[in-house]
Amino acid sequence: MSYQPHLHVFTDGPAVARGFAEHLVQRLAEHPAGPFFWALSGGSTPKLLFSLLAKEYRERIDWQRIHFFWGDERCVPHDHPESNYGEVRKLLFDHVPVVADQVHAVDTSLEPAAAAAAYAELMQRLLPSNTDGLPSLDLNMLGMGEDGHTASIFPHNMAELMASPAICAVATHPSSGQLRVTMTGPVLNASAEVVFLITGNSKTQRVAQILHREPHAETFPVAHIQPGSGRLHWFLDGAAAAEVGY
Numbered sequence: 001m002s003y004q005p006h007l008h009v010f011t012d013g014p015a016v017a018r019g020f021a022e023h024l025v026q027r028l029a030e031h032p033a034g035p036f037f038w039a040l041s042g043g044s045t046p047k048l049l050f051s052l053l054a055k056e057y058r059e060r061i062d063w064q065r066i067h068f069f070w071g072d073e074r075c076v077p078h079d080h081p082e083s084n085y086g087e088v089r090k091l092l093f094d095h096v097p098v099v100a101d102q103v104h105a106v107d108t109s110l111e112p113a114a115a116a117a118a119y120a121e122l123m124q125r126l127l128p129s130n131t132d133g134l135p136s137l138d139l140n141m142l143g144m145g146e147d148g149h150t151a152s153i154f155p156h157n158m159a160e161l162m163a164s165p166a167i168c169a170v171a172t173h174p175s176s177g178q179l180r181v182t183m184t185g186p187v188l189n190a191s192a193e194v195v196f197l198i199t200g201n202s203k204t205q206r207v208a209q210i211l212h213r214e215p216h217a218e219t220f221p222v223a224h225i226q227p228g229s230g231r232l233h234w235f236l237d238g239a240a241a242a243e244v245g246y
């Protein structure tokens, strides 16, 4: 399998955040007028980006155009410290003029299976479909865990979620057991563009294994995320890219 993302390597995490912010500005400028559908990732990596956007991009981005989604969400209340939505609200939405009705958080007040079904219905209702009838985001921003997971597609549930006919599914974190709602692999790959933000030396080996297409690279979910459009970008800092070698 040839896995060839467009690589963008920056010195450090803040530079990765700025590089992505400029990429976002460029995508919005290229995108025909009208709504722009952007799925956010959770975890710690994007926090620098959200803070930078709030601090320096308030005027440079037409926030009224953007509809926000989440590639995955923890099944906790929105004010819980582990909530991906809660993090973005604190770091970004409270500081820029987003349109509240265009912030599409997973309804974690529902039972997980019901929350996944409701989110799938919302995505089908709001998003354009690709040729396979799957909802297609303009930009799907993703992270990578040390085990090569992305969104909440982990090695243990990869076979199921990379082939799922569903749009969203309930996933269990392998160590904490925390339940999550996640977009499935086919939906991630239905995006017009996927951008990974990967930083830090804890990801160095995994990044190299996947990019060098080492034999067991295919056991990592990230290695299976490449949109049909071919628009796959990896934004890396020097630490994560330290063993990429090209």
Ligand SMILES: O=C(O)[C@H](O)[C@@H](O)[C@H](O)[C@H](O)COP(=O)(O)O
Pocket: 041, 042, 043, 044, 045, 046, 071, 072, 073, 074, 084, 142, 143, 144, 145, 146, 149, 150, 151, 152
């Ligand atoms: O809800 C989540 O945790 C994320 O969506 C998850 O897929 C994350 O992107 C990776 O685990 C990387 O997380 P870090 O950025 O914290 O390393």
